[in-house]
Amino acid sequence: MTVFLPNTAEEVLETVRWAVSEEAPLEVVGHGSKRGIGQPVQTAHTLDLSKLTGVTLYEPEELVLSARAGTPIAEIEALLREHNQELAFEPMDYGPLFGGEPGRGTLGGLLAANLAGPRRLKAGAARDHVLGVHAVSGRGEGFKSGGRVVKNVTGYDLSKGLAGSWGTLAVATDITMKVLPAAETETTFCIAGLDDAAATQAMAIAMGSSAEVSGAAHLPEGVVGRFIDGGFSGGGQTVLRVEGFGPSVAYRIDLLSRLLGNHGSAETLDEAASRRLWREIRDGHPFADGSPAPVWRVSVTPSRGHELVDAFRRAAGANVYYDWQGGLIWMRMEADPEAEILRKMIAHLGGGHATLVRAPLAIRAATPVFEPQPAPLAALSARLKEQFDPQKILNPGRMDFT
Amino acid sequence: MSGLKMPQANAATLKKRAEIIADMRIIVPGEGVVDAQNEMRAFESDGLTAYRQMPLVVVLPETTAQVSRILKYCHERDIRVVPRGSGTSLSGGALPLEDAVLLVMSRFNRILDIDYANRAVVAQPGVTNLGITHAVEQAGFYYAPDPSSQIACSIGGNVAENSGGVHCLKYGLTANNVLGIEMVLMNGDVIRLGGKHLDAEGYDLLGLMTGSEGLLGVVTEVTVRILQKPETARALLIGFPSSEEAGQCVAEIIGAGIIPGGMEMMDGPAIRAAEDFVHAGYPLDVEALLIVELDGPQAEVDHLIDRVETIARQNGATTSRASTSDEERAVFWAGRKAAFPAVGRISPDYYCMDGTIPRKQLPRVLAGMRALSEKYGLRVANVFHAGDGNLHPLILYDANRPGELEKAEDFGADILRLCVEVGGVLTGEHGVGVEKRDLMPEMFTEDDLNQQIRVKCAFDPGHLLNPGKVFPQLHRCAELGRMHIHRGQMPFPELERF
Numbered sequence A: 001m002t003v004f005l006p007n008t009a010e011e012v013l014e015t016v017r018w019a020v021s022e023e024a025p026l027e028v029v030g031h032g033s034k035r036g037i038g039q040p041v042q043t044a045h046t047l048d049l050s051k052l053t054g055v056t057l058y059e060p061e062e063l064v065l066s067a068r069a070g071t072p073i074a075e076i077e078a079l080l081r082e083h084n085q086e087l088a089f090e091p092m093d094y095g096p097l098f099g100g101e102p103g104r105g106t107l108g109g110l111l112a113a114n115l116a117g118p119r120r121l122k123a124g125a126a127r128d129h130v131l132g133v134h135a136v137s138g139r140g141e142g143f144k145s146g147g148r149v150v151k152n153v154t155g156y157d158l159s160k161g162l163a164g165s166w167g168t169l170a171v172a173t174d175i176t177m178k179v180l181p182a183a184e185t186e187t188t189f190c191i192a193g194l195d196d197a198a199a200t201q202a203m204a205i206a207m208g209s210s211a212e213v214s215g216a217a218h219l220p221e222g223v224v225g226r227f228i229d230g231g232f233s234g235g236g237q238t239v240l241r242v243e244g245f246g247p248s249v250a251y252r253i254d255l256l257s258r259l260l261g262n263h264g265s266a267e268t269l270d271e272a273a274s275r276r277l278w279r280e281i282r283d284g285h286p287f288a289d290g291s292p293a294p295v296w297r298v299s300v301t302p303s304r305g306h307e308l309v310d311a312f313r314r315a316a317g318a319n320v321y322y323d324w325q326g327g328l329i330w331m332r333m334e335a336d337p338e339a340e341i342l343r344k345m346i347a348h349l350g351g352g353h354a355t356l357v358r359a360p361l362a363i364r365a366a367t368p369v370f371e372p373q374p375a376p377l378a379a380l381s382a383r384l385k386e387q388f389d390p391q392k393i394l395n396p397g398r399m400d401f402t
Numbered sequence B: 001m002s003g004l005k006m007p008q009a010n011a012a013t014l015k016k017r018a019e020i021i022a023d024m025r026i027i028v029p030g031e032g033v034v035d036a037q038n039e040m041r042a043f044e045s046d047g048l049t050a051y052r053q054m055p056l057v058v059v060l061p062e063t064t065a066q067v068s069r070i071l072k073y074c075h076e077r078d079i080r081v082v083p084r085g086s087g088t089s090l091s092g093g094a095l096p097l098e099d100a101v102l103l104v105m106s107r108f109n110r111i112l113d114i115d116y117a118n119r120a121v122v123a124q125p126g127v128t129n130l131g132i133t134h135a136v137e138q139a140g141f142y143y144a145p146d147p148s149s150q151i152a153c154s155i156g157g158n159v160a161e162n163s164g165g166v167h168c169l170k171y172g173l174t175a176n177n178v179l180g181i182e183m184v185l186m187n188g189d190v191i192r193l194g195g196k197h198l199d200a201e202g203y204d205l206l207g208l209m210t211g212s213e214g215l216l217g218v219v220t221e222v223t224v225r226i227l228q229k230p231e232t233a234r235a236l237l238i239g240f241p242s243s244e245e246a247g248q249c250v251a252e253i254i255g256a257g258i259i260p261g262g263m264e265m266m267d268g269p270a271i272r273a274a275e276d277f278v279h280a281g282y283p284l285d286v287e288a289l290l291i292v293e294l295d296g297p298q299a300e301v302d303h304l305i306d307r308v309e310t311i312a313r314q315n316g317a318t319t320s321r322a323s324t325s326d327e328e329r330a331v332f333w334a335g336r337k338a339a340f341p342a343v344g345r346i347s348p349d350y351y352c353m354d355g356t357i358p359r360k361q362l363p364r365v366l367a368g369m370r371a372l373s374e375k376y377g378l379r380v381a382n383v384f385h386a387g388d389g390n391l392h393p394l395i396l397y398d399a400n401r402p403g404e405l406e407k408a409e410d411f412g413a414d415i416l417r418l419c420v421e422v423g424g425v426l427t428g429e430h431g432v433g434v435e436k437r438d439l440m441p442e443m444f445t446e447d448d449l450n451q452q453i454r455v456k457c458a459f460d461p462g463h464l465l466n467p468g469k470v471f472p473q474l475h476r477c478a479e480l481g482r483m484h485i486h487r488g489q490m491p492f493p494e495l496e497r498f
């Protein structure tokens, strides 16, 4: 098994060309922190981008940063922090869920997995912040798309096209992202004791208000004790994050307590506790306890999330919590993933998708990890794959149609 | 563009015109097929009126099933199709072709679902941008992207162009506010992408569709995010002796962590034209005027107004006024909003450009424009989405003077080249269409363009949907599919093992 460790974009191009000419598929990895997601890729050769590193451009006042694809996210976030900026979509860290260390992962992986976090609701995902890429297609051709400016409709947005492609279309070598000022401060408003349905209602009220909530999660009784070192007392917690300038945060927290005061007893978390809580919500913390039990991330219409859980629990045991106003359900199964039942129920409740983000290899090999697509969509996806990587050189089999 | 070459008309299609019209009448009964020359006249151009072409026939379907049947019919017979929304494109994206069915989506004009709990509206593509806001404003909501054409332009057209507006700095472009679509491919396949849930899996086809200018599929339904109206908004009107100082002020506002709801700049000629027209009270002794709008909770807006005023003073502002009422704020904006017609008053014709640049390059680009203005002997006025670097130079000319349109177009092309040269792009929000099609190689290599065309090949391998737009040359898909294998040594085999 050969591991290619290119230092430059030219070397990536050379490697892919070689692989094309030899018809030798490559597994494309950064730090390999998300290797446990998707169908297992089995190739003789690996294209490891962890040496293709370095921030090549950072202009805080222009809100733009470019880096080579293998640059650690941790390095980028540290640099941004020095200038009170951040990646506003709050990319999650899958490391702990797989029993790995936190803080791993590269910029390329961030785009390939289209990462997001609790702020997805307000700020979008990686796809919404990528401005441009340089990449090498599975044809062994280098191309670029986009640029370094936010307003750009010149040609197709291939940078977005690479978001969520899990390395199956092209190998990104350089990526330009929009960056934004970090909030001056944050506070979390917590309501205790709501059941899932009442919590969903409270979150909808908060999100539909002018309080500009940037995180809305519900942590039911069964998991709440695992957050912030057991710092919550009693019952489920419905948590709403408010970020911004000090006077504005105080004002909006007050607005929330006026709007939701009669929904249950409320308290607030200070900045430090709030930061920690949302990092844990972001990273699936309650399920990152070393157990290999299957974990789903399910995305549905926010108001339907709790209905799905309710219906599903009649069929199988699961431990859950909700993010994204109730629309993102983190679900740990007691035993089997029960993919078919779950997906049938999702379709029945108006659609969405379930991703089996953690499961033992044998289960992943036998279960569609990503939501199966209707025939015309699957055919279109397969045609797109064909246009970028006709010989299936890049991450063969990682997604179902690849 | 005056010498614009469009794809050669398909003679077989032209010959079968009567038969095609009859078949279209079967698919779309009633008033949905327009073939009389005088009635088709209304569709012969879009917002880029320098170009006109009568279509083969105009078809106005009402249902997704009809769109699917029309496209499948045309696909099977090799007939070209040009989609059209409201026809406000400024780049000729909806320009008809002599041998193409013009598929007009304006009868798809219903809002299908308003869902406040999930902050989403499902609309047919012919609903206007402002129509969505009107449908939800009584509950305090609005749809954020606000192109100046919002009373007329369709949400389907917005998706096709990835349209922006003054509020996009803070709230994002169309791409960031669309949750899902239904679309029909050229072969008739109906496909749904996304919905009220977030981040559908698989390839980001929604991202590719947004801004694809009607070349990939026909949008038949759109689900958008709606937002609660900010509690309050206030604007600052700030004058500077030069655009350098105004530009520095913008950089420092953002450097201070403030993202205003809108941040617009006008140069001297634009200020004077606007003031003459609407009497907004703009200072006339300044060379750059900034309008900075802050929105959000009252406490935040008041806090930030003070901070922005301080930053402006530190950067040499000679005048600064903060609005104290919504009426006053509207007056501040009136001049900016009327900038195009205001320029229209001082010149028989004007040509609106749309490049984006890294903001810090503004002084260089403005200086370059002044030089070009002298070279071509044509005046130029600038309005500028200052927060995100999107420039709208308005070139003043007189179409009745022989050669002046061509001169204006050459001037425009030179401005866009300059934008690309300083790290910017050809178009920020108006699209490539036919207008900037032939400039694409200024920004992209052949390999870059070929990979984009390959995306087109996945959606529409016969190049039947809106051909002649965006790409200077549409290579045949079979040709692009060929692999060029570079045989070689195994590169730098660092034989590390896991």
Ligand SMILES: Cc1cc2nc3c(=O)[nH]c(=O)nc-3n(C[C@H](O)[C@H](O)[C@H](O)COP(=O)(O)OP(=O)(O)OC[C@H]3O[C@@H](n4cnc5c(N)ncnc54)[C@H](O)[C@@H]3O)c2cc1C
Pocket: B046, B047, B082, B083, B084, B085, B086, B087, B088, B089, B090, B092, B093, B094, B105, B125, B146, B147, B148, B149, B152, B153, B154, B155, B156, B157, B158, B159, B160, B161, B162, B163, B164, B165, B166, B213, B214, B215, B217, B218, B219, B220, B429, B430, B431, B466
């Ligand atoms: C006065 C004025 C001001 C403007 N201001 C702005 C501005 O501030 N910001 C901005 O971004 N733009 C602006 N525009 C440009 C224009 O309004 C936008 O590009 C708008 O989104 C076009 O919408 P439309 O419905 O008119 O589309 P059309 O002009 O009909 O079509 C535009 C393109 O979209 C395609 N298309 C239309 N509908 C569909 C569909 N259902 N499915 C697939 N493809 C489709 C067409 O083929 C064409 O390529 C302005 C235009 C004018 C005239």
